[in-house]
Amino acid sequence: MEDGSRQHRVTPHTVEEIFNDYKGRRAGLLRALTSEVEDFYQSCDPAKENLCLYAEPDGTWVVNLPAEEIPPELPEPALGINFARDGMQQQDWLSLVAVHSDSWILSVAFYFGARLNKAERKQLFNLIIDMPTLFDIVTGRKAIKEKSSANNSSKNKGRTVQAMPEDVEEDSEDDEDEDGHSETTCGSCGRRYTADEFWICCDVCERWFHGKCVKVSAAKAEHLKQYKCPSCSKKAKN
Numbered sequence: 001m002e003d004g005s006r007q008h009r010v011t012p013h014t015v016e017e018i019f020n021d022y023k024g025r026r027a028g029l030l031r032a033l034t035s036e037v038e039d040f041y042q043s044c045d046p047a048k049e050n051l052c053l054y055a056e057p058d059g060t061w062v063v064n065l066p067a068e069e070i071p072p073e074l075p076e077p078a079l080g081i082n083f084a085r086d087g088m089q090q091q092d093w094l095s096l097v098a099v100h101s102d103s104w105i106l107s108v109a110f111y112f113g114a115r116l117n118k119a120e121r122k123q124l125f126n127l128i129i130d131m132p133t134l135f136d137i138v139t140g141r142k143a144i145k146e147k148s149s150a151n152n153s154s155k156n157k158g159r160t161v162q163a164m165p166e167d168v169e170e171d172s173e174d175d176e177d178e179d180g181h182s183e184t185t186c187g188s189c190g191r192r193y194t195a196d197e198f199w200i201c202c203d204v205c206e207r208w209f210h211g212k213c214v215k216v217s218a219a220k221a222e223h224l225k226q227y228k229c230p231s232c233s234k235k236a237k238n
Contacts, residue, residue, distance in 0.1 A: 011112065013112075013115075015120050015127070018124055019109070019128070021109070022106075022108070022109045023131075024058055024059050025055040025056065025105045026055070026105055026131070027055075028056060028059045028060050028061035029053065029098075029101045029134055031059070031061060032053060032055070032061040033101070033134060033138050034137065040053070040063065041085070044063055044081060044082035045082055046082050046083055046086050050065065050066060050079045050082075051063050051065065051082040052064060052065070052076065052077045052081065053077055053081055055101075063081075063082075066079055074108055074111060075104065075107040075108055075111050077101065077104040078104065081097050081100070084096065094138050098134040098137075098139070099135050101134050102134050106128065109124065109128065186208065187202070187207035187208060187209050188209050188210065188229075189210060189213050198211035198212075198217070198218045200216050200221055200227055201227070202227060202228060202229035203228065204228050204229070204232040205229060207229060209229060214229060
């Protein structure tokens, strides 16, 4: 927790700099809502004026009054989070703050990214969505990217990249059994689904395959309008 006024900021410009800023603020908010939740709870006294939960790129957080300047230097977090503290169950209140905090750090990231081009904005967004939200963590939802369903395989070009978040201790290898795909097996090698490998779904037979088993990389899959597994491709030629 940081005391005093908010820090002097160095404006990030590149995708990497903006993403690092996002991760730092997210880490601070996560501490406030989990490991340091008692300090955060006590800081949100309903008897005080409108309070906001801020976080800095270095991972510190602070409950403070909103910025006085109009318009503010950066997008502002939700105002008056302290007023609802005693009128809700603590977990519900924390979940509400988490949702607003997710929205805030996303808005800050895209405020900094205003001058990025289309490809860079897409890159930034993809980096962000690969991480579990604060709401996911606070509510106990497991933050594993789900594979697209068979019914949506054509719409999603039959592919999905699986990657475990880098910095969230809450998500372990055991989560594989809870994401609904632990029983999925590769149509080529027969091994079960794991969340740290690239998988691709055939748009014809709707079976899933390790990308490496059918020699399709994530980069190559991005350019496929439709994917047919080797077996279905062979049948089509016959």
